[in-house]
Structures are given as C-alpha cells and as structure tokens.
C-alpha cells in the first residue's frame with residue numbers, strides 16, 4: 183500500500199460520508215432503536231475508526247441530559263444507590279441511562295454480575311438503558327470512550343445519565359469530569375472519610391453520600407465530612423451537602439435526589455461564559471489529540487505509516503529528529519492521518 187495519502191484527502195469535504203450500513207444504523211438510532219444504540223456504543227467502545235464521524239453526526243442532538251457521576255470505594259453501595267435513583271427518576275417520568283465502569287474485572291468480578299442481578303427489574307423497562315464498560319486493555323481510551331458513550335446516550339433522548347465508577351485512579355477521576363453533578367459515596371468503615379481525602383475524591387464531590395448509615399460510625403463520618411467542607415478554601419459558593427442514606431432500605435434517597443436537584447439549579451444559575459468557553463476549548467484539544475493518537479496508531483498498524491517510520495524502526499533516525507522532520511513535511515503528515523473512517527463491524 184502506498185505511503186501517500188489518496189488524492190481525495192486533499193479536497194476532503196467538511197462532512198464525512200459514512201458507509202451505508204452505518205448510515206442505516208444512524209437512522210435507526212434517530213428512530214429510537216435500542217439495538218442501534220447498542221451497536222453504536224460497541225463501535226465507540228472498540229475505538230472503531232468511524233467513532234468520531236458517529237459523534238459528529240449525533241452531536242447536535244446532545245446537551246439535554248443531566249449527567250450524574252457516582253464514585254467511591256468498592257462495595258460502598260454505589261450500584262444499590264443507582265438502582266434506587268433509577269426508581270425515583272422513573273417515577274418522575276424521566277428516561278434514565280446508566281453507564282457502569284468496571285475498573286478491573288471484566289468477567290469474574292462480582293461487581294458487574296451483582297449490578298446485573300440487582301438492576302434486572304429495569305431491563306424490562308424500555309426507558310431505562312444499562313450498559314457496562316470495561317476498562318480492560320483500554321489504556322487512555324476509557325475516558326474518551328466514556329465521553330462519547332455519554333454523548334450517544336444523551337442524543338438518544340435520556341433525561342438522566344448516571345455514570346458509576348470505583349474512585350481509584352486517574353482514569354476514573356477523569357470520567358467523573360463528564361458529570362454535571364458528582365456524588366462521592368463513603369461508608370462508616372475503616373476510616374473512609376480519610377480514604378476519600380487521599381483518593382482525591384474530596385475535590386470532585388458536589389454531594390457527599392454517607393451510605394450504610396445503619397452502621398456504627400455514620401454520624402462521625404458525616405461530621406468529619408461536614409467539617410472538611412467547612413474548611414474548604416472559598417473557591418465556589420457551592421458547599422457540598424452530606425447526605426445520609428441506607429440504600430438497601432431505600433432510606434434517604436429523596437433527600438439525595440433533592441440535593442442533586444439543588445446542585446443542578448445552582449449550576450444553571452451560575453453559568454460562567456468564560457469557563458464554558460475554556461471547557462469547550464479543552465474538550466476540542468482533547469478530541470484532537472486523541473484522534474491524532476488513534477489515527478497514527480492505525481496507520482502504523484495497517485502499514486500506511488510514512489517512510490520515516492521505517493528509518494525510526496531501523497534505529498537510523500532518532501525519534502525526536504523524526505518527529506521534527508515529520509511535522510515539517512505536510513505530505514507525510516497527510517499520509518499518516520489519512521485514516522479510513524469506516525471499518526467492518
């Protein structure tokens with residue numbers, strides 16, 4: 183295969199055509215076909231080359247959903263809470279989607295299986311869509327995929343999207359960045375408020391939840407968190423409330439829903455144009471660098487890499503010199519980036 187870009191890329195049109203099968207899927211998606219939604223999510227999850235074209239096409243339909251992030255230590259009761267929230271939001275007539283991110287265990291882990299079992303009731307409800315996303319082998323791709331899957335769920339017409347992660351790593355934290363309102367769940371065991379501080383969850387919390395409030399020590403955790411909120415440097419007027427819940431017993435959930443509502447209202451009343459603009463610019467840079475990264479990776483894999491790659495591979499050119507040479511050569515860049523935008527699925 184030629185290392186040069188096909189001629190057409192020089193005149194590439196502003197809208198990217200997609201293959202007819204994908205075109206059909208997008209149409210089915212627009213007609214609220216849940217199978218089409220599932221297929222598109224799978225393409226995005228697998229980082230298919232047409233991912234960015236899919237999101238480009240559905241982008242104008244996004245921006246309506248309320249995105250709620252829920253994070254905290256393993257076993258804190260996050261899924262049980264999500265389950266309760268689904269019921270509350272369904273009672274309000276809202277369409278709900280859940281994206282459960284499983285950080286470690288694709289098949290064997292109890293988390294996903296447990297979620298499935300407890301969430302089974304909702305599977306019959308066509309206004310509830312539940313999907314889990316495995317972080318296995320996705321490297322930096324997980325937060326990218328999560329961002330785009332949230333866009334799909336939003337465009338599909340869900341009013342509320344809940345993202346569940348176990349708050350452990352940078353990836354999970356960056357996924358929480360997608361949420362309008364982030365709930366940090368703690369439990370009265372093993373000094374969990376300290377864990378929350380250490381894990382960097384403190385800074386991202388819009389609402390603290392002390393779940394398993396039936397257990398001893400719940401009041402102490404609540405007091406610690408409240409003190410901590412009080413001692414926060416005054417950067418924002420929003421003071422995260424601390425809500426006590428017993429997810430298994432369906433206790434405290436109404437209070438939680440109302441705290442989420444208040445935060446939503448706060449956001450609506452405090453729209454900061456410059457911050458929004460900055461967020462959009464940052465999102466654009468992230469999308470751009472992610473796309474460059476993915477295209478360069480694909481070019482390398484399917485043999486469309488520019489000549490310089492061979493030189494680097496043979497150790498004849500140092501990678502920094504190669505990078506500078508490549509960036510100074512528009513034809514080589516075009517060759518590298520002229521990824522196909524469709525694939526078999």
Ligand SMILES: Nc1nc2c(ncn2[C@@H]2O[C@H](COP(=O)(O)OP(=O)(O)OP(=O)(O)O)[C@@H](O)[C@H]2O)c(=O)[nH]1
Nearest residue numbers: 255256257258259260261262293394395428429430
């Ligand atoms: N005592 C008590 N147990 C609870 C409460 N809420 C949830 N649990 C139990 O805690 C266990 C873990 O609940 P999950 O909802 O799976 O917790 P999770 O945070 O989603 O767990 P991972 O996704 O594995 O991190 C289950 O056995 C629940 O029944 C509660 O309010 N009180």
Ligand SMILES: [Mg+2]
Nearest residue numbers: 260261293297
């Ligand atoms: Mg869970």
